[in-house]
Amino acid sequence: MRPNFLLMFLTISLLTVIQSFAASPLKIRSVNLGGWLVIEGWMKMSLFDAILENRDLLDGTQIELKSVNLGTYVCAEDGGGQKMVVDRQMASGWETFKLWRVSSTKFQLRVFNNNFVSAANQSGVDSTKDTPGEWETFEILRNPNNPKLVHIKAYSGMYLQAKDENQLTADYNGEPGWDNNSAVFEMSNRAPFHGEFQLANAFGTSSAAQVVFANHRNNFVTAKDFEFLAANGINTVRIPVGWWIAYDPSPPKPFVGGSLQALDNAFTWAGSNNINVIIDLHAAPGSQNPWEHSANRDGVSTWSKKENIDTTLEVIDFLASRYSRHPALLGIELLNEAQKEDVSLDVLETYYKQGYERVRKYSSTAYVIMSQRIGADPIELVNTLNGSTNVVLDVHYYNAYTPTFDDKSVQWHVDYINNERRTSIANLENAGNALIFVGEWSNQINVTGASNEDFARYATAQLTVYKEASFGWSFWSIRNEDQSNLHWDFERSVQTGQLQRGAIN
Ligand SMILES: *[C@@H]1O[C@H](CO)[C@@H](O)[C@H](O)[C@H]1NC(C)=O
Ligand SMILES: *[C@@H]1O[C@H](CO)[C@@H](O)[C@H](O)[C@H]1NC(C)=O
Ligand SMILES: *[C@@H]1O[C@H](CO)[C@@H](O)[C@H](O)[C@H]1NC(C)=O
Numbered sequence: 001m002r003p004n005f006l007l008m009f010l011t012i013s014l015l016t017v018i019q020s021f022a023a024s025p026l027k028i029r030s031v032n033l034g035g036w037l038v039i040e041g042w043m044k045m046s047l048f049d050a051i052l053e054n055r056d057l058l059d060g061t062q063i064e065l066k067s068v069n070l071g072t073y074v075c076a077e078d079g080g081g082q083k084m085v086v087d088r089q090m091a092s093g094w095e096t097f098k099l100w101r102v103s104s105t106k107f108q109l110r111v112f113n114n115n116f117v118s119a120a121n122q123s124g125v126d127s128t129k130d131t132p133g134e135w136e137t138f139e140i141l142r143n144p145n146n147p148k149l150v151h152i153k154a155y156s157g158m159y160l161q162a163k164d165e166n167q168l169t170a171d172y173n174g175e176p177g178w179d180n181n182s183a184v185f186e187m188s189n190r191a192p193f194h195g196e197f198q199l200a201n202a203f204g205t206s207s208a209a210q211v212v213f214a215n216h217r218n219n220f221v222t223a224k225d226f227e228f229l230a231a232n233g234i235n236t237v238r239i240p241v242g243w244w245i246a247y248d249p250s251p252p253k254p255f256v257g258g259s260l261q262a263l264d265n266a267f268t269w270a271g272s273n274n275i276n277v278i279i280d281l282h283a284a285p286g287s288q289n290p291w292e293h294s295a296n297r298d299g300v301s302t303w304s305k306k307e308n309i310d311t312t313l314e315v316i317d318f319l320a321s322r323y324s325r326h327p328a329l330l331g332i333e334l335l336n337e338a339q340k341e342d343v344s345l346d347v348l349e350t351y352y353k354q355g356y357e358r359v360r361k362y363s364s365t366a367y368v369i370m371s372q373r374i375g376a377d378p379i380e381l382v383n384t385l386n387g388s389t390n391v392v393l394d395v396h397y398y399n400a401y402t403p404t405f406d407d408k409s410v411q412w413h414v415d416y417i418n419n420e421r422r423t424s425i426a427n428l429e430n431a432g433n434a435l436i437f438v439g440e441w442s443n444q445i446n447v448t449g450a451s452n453e454d455f456a457r458y459a460t461a462q463l464t465v466y467k468e469a470s471f472g473w474s475f476w477s478i479r480n481e482d483q484s485n486l487h488w489d490f491e492r493s494v495q496t497g498q499l500q501r502g503a504i505n
């Protein structure tokens with residue numbers, strides 16, 4: 001072989017090696033650190049034990065009020081913007097009120113169209129106000145012997161009463177007592193939200209929230225977890241954060257400072273265990289979906305308003321500027337799970353383009369990750385950033401939440417992964433330039449009588465198919481303190497052998 005021929009051969013080989021590195025990024029084998037810096041009560045309900053008064057009346061609790069005197073329900077006529085009446089035989093949307101907790105006994109009542117109940121006119125309580133003030137604030141006083149029975153005191157000091165079914169009034173003077181009188185209501189309450197907003201806001205002005213949040217942030221995820229993850233084949237963590245992290249140590253009320261220090265700690269632990277970090281903006285100002293995991297107050301989503309999107313871009317800017325030079329940063333996910341009904345494709349695409357530029361101000365290599373809209377086909381986003389580099393589309397695959405997945409066998413679920421999920425991933429890969437990331441999945445299936453081996457088989461099918469995604473996968477989640485939620489708990493799933501080391505790699 002002539003020397004220059006050898007040199008040419010070596011050059012070509014080297015180029016091939018470099019090219020193959022460039023073309024196939026690191027495959028992510030990740031675990032979400034869910035429920036840590038954005039609270040999700042279903043993962044650790046004990047957090048709420050520290051709320052001593054009216055723990056069942058948190059922000060977003062949905063109440064119905066039935067007059068014991070009339071036997072009928074309080075109703076916001078037309079769903080809101082009109083008078084309040086007490087003439088309904090049954091309760092549904094217009095007879096349901098979402099609580100805003102002002103203190104442990106004072107609340108505002110949001111009606112169906114998102115106006116607030118107002119007692120500014122004591123002879124004509126209505127729901128015409130867009131924003132609540134003192135006349136829209138009520139004290140709920142429970143009967144000590146039967147907490148379902150309540151008096152509702154207005155700002156004037158007088159009580160709401162149902163003396164006329166055609167008009168709720170705020171003119172009961174004096175102490176009503178608990179006989180069958182017009183100021184006594186039977187209250188039912190449903191509490192769909194146990195998130196960061198509910199927990200932080202429940203303590204009012206006391207310092208208890210600081211203690212609860214500090215304890216949680218210091219103990220729910222620790223350095224030891226990163227060692228465990230590294231020892232089990234994991235090379236990345238996806239860390240959900242809330243928008244208030246950018247305003248540490250004094251975030252806007254009711255959020256509690258300290259999550260930034262926790263994220264800094266995670267970067268340190270990641271660095272010393274050779275683990276990468278994806279920062280995932282899970283809760284954006286105004287909430288991009290109706291669920292507690294976007295730190296929603298009451299299920300109403302207003303993220304799409306311009307001022308909220310502007311703030312969100314500032315948050316991305318902050319995160320990119322703070323962590324872009326940290327060697328453990330792998331990527332920034334611009335927004336988790338916007339919901340189709342709340343966020344239009346146009347608004348989301350515009351935001352993703354702006355968010356991409358914010359990240360690129362500080363880093364030319366960090367992956368910029370978009371999340372699918374819940375309720376929409378994720379293919380709509382594969383080309384949103386089509387002129388750009390290191391772009392990822394995150395899809396979430398749970399065989400749960402819709403009747404499609406009920407009453408099926410374990411084998412059906414395994415087949416669904418091998419066929420439907422595999423095809424979906426391949427279609428997304430072929431449709432655009434974004435790398436594909438299965439950024440959330442769990443081992444939960446609604447099957448009765450499935451054995452440990454069944455769950456291992458299902459997990460192995462998922463791991464096999466999700467590693468075909470060009471960016472890789474991330475399990476939800478590292479830990480779930482509810483004993484019955486084993487299939488959402490990485491640590492316990494490894495310990496029980498349902499997630500097998502050989503399948504993870
Ligand atoms: C309350 O009083 C009304 C009449 O004022 C009566 O129709 C209703 O049955 C009473 N309810 C109870 C629980 O005593
Ligand atoms: C107060 O409500 C009553 C009863 O609906 C109504 O007749 C009256 O006009 C209202 N007063 C004002 C100032 O709106
Ligand atoms: C990017 O996508 C848009 C529409 O989705 C399309 O019009 C445009 O041609 C694409 N550009 C590239 C470089 O693929």
Ligand SMILES: *[C@@H]1O[C@H](CO)[C@@H](O)[C@H](O)[C@H]1NC(C)=O
Pocket residue numbers: 400401406407446
């Ligand atoms: C599980 O499936 C049953 C039907 O077999 C359904 O009624 C139930 O709601 C499902 N549970 C969950 C948590 O999805």
